[in-house]
Amino acid sequence: MVTDTPKRQVTLDEVAERAGVSRSAASRVINNAPHVSRAKREAVLRAVDDLGYVPNATARALATQQVGAVVLAMSGEDPAMFADPFFAEVVVGISSVLEETDLELVLSLATSTRGQARLEQLLRTHQADGVMLMSLHGDDPLATLANKSSVPVVFGGRPLTFEPRYYVDADNRGGARAATEHLVATGRRRIATITGRLDEGAGMARLQGFQDALAVAGQDGGRVAHGDFSEDGGSRAMDELLERYPDLDGVFIASDQMAIGALRALGKSGRSVPGEVGIVGFNDIATARHTAPPLTTVSQPINSLGREMARMLLDLMAGNDPSPLILPTRLVIRESA
Amino acid sequence: MVTDTPKRQVTLDEVAERAGVSRSAASRVINNAPHVSRAKREAVLRAVDDLGYVPNATARALATQQVGAVVLAMSGEDPAMFADPFFAEVVVGISSVLEETDLELVLSLATSTRGQARLEQLLRTHQADGVMLMSLHGDDPLATLANKSSVPVVFGGRPLTFEPRYYVDADNRGGARAATEHLVATGRRRIATITGRLDEGAGMARLQGFQDALAVAGQDGGRVAHGDFSEDGGSRAMDELLERYPDLDGVFIASDQMAIGALRALGKSGRSVPGEVGIVGFNDIATARHTAPPLTTVSQPINSLGREMARMLLDLMAGNDPSPLILPTRLVIRESA
């Protein structure tokens, strides 16, 4: 027979009474603070056990002014974007470090204005002990808000408009440079790029990396078409590129999704990959291994990104002053370039 | 100039004082309860505005005994499994309905024993007003625990060991049946299956659907190999199938990931798809459109699954008694069968 969970909550007072000690003594035991005699400590523990006492987190939060939760907030107009496996992986990373603590993870996908307002409120009302902010677009008001918030905030990725004090980012620029250098090294001479959204830090950084590499190689970095990270966007951008630069022989594409779209467009135009044009993507999504041909791409340490964000936040909450982090990316060479 | 967020929290008392009313009156206004004169109401609202008052959620929670949060818990031994886009999509669905309410979403990935313990505690201590539970394996102790929990619980998918009172599930059995019927209808006569984990409801249901279809068609439903939903598992299972039934001409595979592995194994063995053997997968993951050949598969309404789980939970929390839901699946015919 399992002890049935009692309907009403067992309070600390009841435990104290049962154990024959004061409430504060009981409290000390629960939080294993010092200044409790061994005898009393054991009595309390026994009472806890008998009664099935479990501390009330809310009451504790009210008393300590600490919520016991951190929030991961992502803003953006399109709810569907969160379905990106990228986020799932980040969450797994974060979760794995939080699991070692007593903090809960609350997820806030702020898409609608309503959602944004809630997030804003969350930041103002100390409903969380810390905040992780991801994927801020353009001049997201959230960024400013977060900055003047009194709770610790760490950014995942860097917004365009300012450099946050605390952030962890992937080396997008370096990854893009490596990707482009690979194109150069394999003999491509008329290289173009399809960018991501340029109102996002990652989109811009990848464009810069592309240009860095071509500048160093002494090649023309002017062949650029704008995409939006989506498959269709990639396809459209590729069409545009093909029309403007029919003789291009290499393309660095700022996301694998776009690269998949581009592959389609390339196929329609009758170009062979990697024969006539080599392409390299970014992100190393699962599908990248199954396209035809398999995609050469840049892999990000997504899980680590989440992990490090969480660690940094914890550090911050502990009163330390951690340094920002930039995580290395890695070129994964497959067959498309 | 933006009003600076004051460091200390503005309390209701301060608002009341500023507005020249009692605290209870102020409280009523905030929660727009009746019995407040128009004049007072406006005075309070003005004070709120002037002071930048925002209610303290924790205090409110303590007073009302309502946390203002629901948790989405997923248990399972492998942290990586949460990286599955499936979960991301479910979360998006849930989030979209929660956004209309004032509830926060806390995410609990209980992988380690530590994590499980925390979840357990969460359930016992009323740290949430409701719980959504997903992907329970075998005889997960969580299931029992959740069942005798005093907070409303809705299941995503059905565990094997018992039929929960409240759940929303996809029609796995029906989907598998449709998939298999398609194989039959396209002339396959020696059809096998690769199952998922059979200690999961979905895995078992898909096997049953397979058998249903073959029984109706009067064919042999005995060609089965066991997989674990993973790509490698699918590949291994396909090898096994090929060895045992070299003449098979169709395979229903309980997940696209496994189907991808199977495709690889089939290629190695020199079989053509769909020429010599037709295959159909399950889930319609993004990659399914890009395999060679593109995968015929069963699509689940994942977003709706999340959505309906949230709705059902809300309903439950409102004191109603909703009926379980089974969401239809849909066969997506591409080129692999």
Added chain:
DNA sequence: CTGAAAGCGCTAACAA
């Protein structure tokens, strides 16, 4: 319609 007062369950000075 209005306000006083009694909690919600826990923590943390402070005094003993």
Added chain:
DNA sequence: TTGTTAGCGCTTTCAG
């Protein structure tokens, strides 16, 4: 090492 005493900020009877 102990226990007493105030709170934390909000809600909610219950009289008026």
